[in-house]
Ligand code: SF4
């Protein structure tokens with residue numbers, strides 16, 4: 001596994017502590033969005049669609065620390081927007097490190113090489129770099145030619161300086177699993193700690209439905225990608241979540257596992273949906289109608305969802321919160337290659353067509369117009 005022992009130990013003891021106290025619902029990772037501004041306008045991103053007065057707003061470091069303390073999480077993911085555009089991001093990161101929180105600073109890395117000297121390597125800090133496959137696929141996905149090269153330069157510099165780095169990918173329908181496997185080879189050769197991946201999220205309002213994955217398509221794609229693994233591929237994720245993506249196990253969503261806090265407050269019920277906001281973490285936990293979410297609920301917004309922010313907390317809790325889960329994780333660590341002849345055949349399946357559309361480049365002045373048409377689709 002690509003997750004350091006100290007981090008696994010922290011998460012395991014947190015889960016065991018919660019279970020001993022008899023708590024049924026508890027968060028694992030806070031999705032802390034200190035701003036929605038970004039220097040990209042990726043197709044499928046719902047964050048950069050907000051009007052300018054919202055995009056100008058930011059959470060203060062104190063608001064960030066309060067949210068972390070209220071929720072009591074052991075891990076904090078800082079997406080956005082682009083967190084490196086926040087003028088006090090270094091203060092926020094250092095404050096969270098001082099609180100011994102494991103931080104995933106999610107960045108498109110356009111600014112990473114230029115800003116990296118402002119940060120100090122720590123076991124608590126990981127740069128989670130948005131990379132959606134190899135150069136052409138990534139540049140297509142983020143609507144920016146040259147985006148891949150800048151991100152890779154940032155990764156190289158961060159690895160050279162001793163930082164933890166995990167490339168973070170969202171894969172949509174039309175993704176060629178052979179390209180993804182080649183991408184794994186390339187990113188592992190950059191010296192990253194482990195790979196993070198998730199299927200794109202879809203629901204009825206998303207503008208680009210033809211490129212989002214339904215559940216059956218997701219399982220087929222991830223079976224092709226994640227079976228017959230090479231020994232040097234490492235994943236900074238729960239192996240049980242990867243088995244879920246491959247269709248080897250079924251899980252229900254744990255939306256409270258990754259609560260989201262941003263300039264509007266605590267978002268109900270999860271990082272992807274916006275069914276209102278709560279003023280405090282306690283209010284979020286006590287007033288959200290959790291039974292209305294997840295696949296079993298019949299909620300159409302959840303029908304095709306398999307994203308990491310909803311289902312990885314389920315896998316992590318299963319792995320560290322029960323003997324059967326722990327044994328399943330141990331088995332996944334020992335038999336980590338997942339040999340599967342059927343999956344090898346899938347790699348030659350012509351129905352996995354790579355994107356062949358032309359690259360759409362969005363100039364800064366056009367970004368707001370484009371963003372206003374986008375929906376919330378990235379996890
Ligand atoms: S998905 Fe793209 S546009 Fe949206 S926040 Fe991430 S990098 Fe920025």
Ligand code: SF4
Pocket residue numbers: 253254255269270271272273293294295301302305306307309310311
């Ligand atoms: S299934 Fe997906 S969209 Fe629905 S609550 Fe869970 S994470 Fe959110």
